[in-house]
Amino acid sequence: MTSILPEGQSSFERGLAVMMCIAARGEVNIVDIAEEVGVPASTVYRYVKTLRGLSLIEEHRGSYTPGWRLLELSGQHLTHTRLAELGVSVLESIVEGTAETAVLTVRSGLNAICLRQVVSxxxxxxxxxxxQLLPLHAGAGQRVLLAHAPDSVIAKVLADRLARFTDKTLTRQDLIQQLTHIRQSGQAVSHGELNPGAVAISRPVFSGGEIICSLTVAGPQTRCSSNAWAHQASQALRTAATQLANAVELPRGKAS
Structure with a gap:
């Protein structure tokens, strides 16, 4: 990979390049940062130490993600804070209607994050x-976020090795078909793709013309396999998504 920095750049510019790499990728390790920026891994370590100290990035098991200050600068922090404030009551309404766990998930780079949940x-x-960081390709809520992500994000996810968590995790070809289906139907359904025996249904929430999160209801197959439950869950999610979208009322361009 060609370095994103031309030769002769200052230390300040290299530090910015490291931060921009993390912001663009969402989650990335030292080796990949060094390759993309075009500096030694030992140099990257020095920059990420400083960036972590300023809360511009965070470290999770050897990988680096945007921190709250970087999200705030990009407008994502405001969106996530607003969703966190409003999300619990909306999730509670889903649990009341289904008796199963309700989850609010947002996208950060090439991953999804469980922002709020109310358990069954x-x-x-x-x-x-x-x-918790979650893969975009496995699970109903994460796949909804991927289906409505920018084309560049979808291309990167499909180009990477798709980890298999169970024997029901979608293959690349099945995933491509499912992304189209989600955009057409308005929801996603998963059966044991991430956790064996789990059934989940998810819908997107839009504001300002952009997806801001997904709402998901999930439970064990023993309780959540009937058509009646699926209909009940879909209705609860549709109502909750409308309520949350109306409550957030974000202007165009402020969604994460």
Whole structure:
């Protein structure tokens, strides 16, 4: 890969290039940053240490993602904060209507993040961790975000190795077909793609003409396999998505 920096650039410009690489990729490791920016990995380590200290980036298990200050500068922090504030009551309405776990997920680069969730009252239930990084290609909520992401993001995800989490994780060809189906039908359904035995239905939430998050309801196959449950869940998600979109009311260009 050709360096994004021409020769003779200052230390300040190299630091900005490192930050821009992380912002554009969403999640990236030291080796890939060094290759893209065109500087030694030891140099990248020095820059990411400074950027972490300023809360411009965060480190997760050896990979780097945009921090809250960088999200704030790009407008994403405002969007996510607003969604976090409004999301819980909307998720509670989904749980009340379905008795299953409801999740609000946003996209950050080439990953999805569980921003908020309200868990099912049932002892047997499925749940994520808040701020957990999730793959865009596996799971209903994540796939909704991918289906409505920019073409460049979709191309990068499809070009990468698609990790298989269960024997029901979609293949690349199936994923391409599903992305088209999601855009046409307005929702995604998954069966055990990320967690064995889990069933999930998800819908996108739009504001200002852009997707800002996905809303998902998920539960065990033993309770969530009937057509009646699927219809009930879809209705609850449709109502919740409309309520959240109306509450956020973001101007065009401010969505994450």
């Amino acid at each position: 009252p049932n002892p047997l239930r499925y749940a994520f961790e808040i701020n």
